[in-house]
Amino acid sequence: MTAAALGKTAAAPAQTAAKPLVAATDIVQEYEQPDGKMLRVLDSVNLTFERPSINMLLGPSGCGKSTLLRMLGGVRPWNVATPTSGRVEIDGQACVGPHPDTVMVFQHYANRPDMTVRENVLYPFGFSEWKRRVPPKEATERVDQMLQEVGLADKRDQYPSQLSGGQNQRVALARALVLRPRVLLMDEPFGALDAQTRSNMQDLLCRLHAAHPCVVVFVTHDVTEALLLGDRVIVLSTQPARIIDDFTITERQPRSQQWLMGADVRVMYERVVAHLRASGGRGNMRVTV
Structure with a gap:
């Protein structure tokens, strides 16, 4: 016999509190x-x-x-x-x-001087952790989109030495956010x-x-x-x-x-x-x- 037939309300399942991120x-x-x-x-x-x-x-x-x-x-x-x-x-x-x-961004941006803006933002996807997570095609699409978002699409082929301090910090921020960190x-x-x-x-x-x-x-x-x-x-x-x-x-x-x-x-x-x-x-x- 169901709980409803007995005139009782079935207890709701216990909710497990979500862990803080x-x-x-x-x-x-x-x-x-x-x-x-x-x-x-x-x-x-x-x-x-x-x-x-x-x-x-x-x-x-x-x-x-x-x-x-x-x-x-x-x-x-x-x-x-x-x-x-x-x-x-x-x-x-x-x-x-x-x-x-988790991803960190520092005051002194660690942009590779021998890489272009686009190569710097793409750089993390060369590590094994991100190779497993993100297919190459998706990685390049993410990078191109992120360069648009930080206003550096027209600087993609330039090197850090050709950029201002603010532009270099945009590169560092793009390189962090392109990984979509939590x-x-x-x-x-x-x-x-x-x-x-x-x-x-x-x-x-x-x-x-x-x-x-x-x-x-x-x-x-x-x-x-x-x-x-x-x-x-x-x-x-x-x-x-x-x-x-x-x-x-x-x-x-x-x-x-x-x-x-x-x-x-x-x-x-x-x-x-x-x-x-x-x-x-x-x-x-x-x-x-």
């Missing part, structure tokens, strides 16, 4: 110094990233932002245990080495650019993220950049780095200069700066609001 749990990182003492860089850091979004990681210089960023992508220094304690997971599985779903880790990618080029790259990142949603974790020293780009802003203290603030911004992209100068943003700006000043360290930050 990226999770860092109780992260501690220490390095041994020449005198044998241990330097603690990160202390009890807990972060989860569950859905596509731009997440800004902000803090004084030298506080451990880049250390944490690399750890999230499975990049491990030679002969050093990272993390010292705690756990990084991607899709609920321990991340103990470079992960195919996690994009960015270590001050626009820090060396002039103000106008930096603004253009920020706009481009927002457009590309809308077209290719993923979890972006973006390290910056710039409070303005964090508020302009971030769906979420995470603030670290000086060493040993702890999370001292973590908040979301609901204003949709693109965000205008008028919004940036508004009262609500001023409150967020003062909140971040107050945290950084109260952290008591000697690291630097950049404020351009």
Whole structure:
């Protein structure tokens, strides 16, 4: 006899909670110094990233932002245990080495000087991991489409030495996004650019993220950049780095200069700066609001 015939409602199947895409749990990182003492860089850091979004990681210089960023992508220094304690997971599985779903972009773009723009963007597909994942025809189609999206289709046959700094950073961003990563880790990618080029790259990142949603974790020293780009802003203290603030911004992209100068943003700006000043360290930050 069915549950309905008995006048009862059958219980719904239990739902299993989805694992966060990226999770860092109780992260501690220490390095041994020449005198044998241990330097603690990160202390009890807990972060989860569950859905596509731009997440800004902000803090004084030298506080451990880049250390944490690399750890999230499975990049491990030679002969050093990272993390010292705690756990990084991607899709609920321990991340103990470079992960195919994560890609990093650095301030100093690693474009091959002996390759054209198109060859640089196509370059990752020559590695065995991506040869298995993406057929050659699809790879070339992706590259040509991405060059269109970053505005470099007309520069495809030029070499990095023939490009400006902003154009070279577009090459690096295209090379990362052409792999369609689920996690994009960015270590001050626009820090060396002039103000106008930096603004253009920020706009481009927002457009590309809308077209290719993923979890972006973006390290910056710039409070303005964090508020302009971030769906979420995470603030670290000086060493040993702890999370001292973590908040979301609901204003949709693109965000205008008028919004940036508004009262609500001023409150967020003062909140971040107050945290950084109260952290008591000697690291630097950049404020351009």
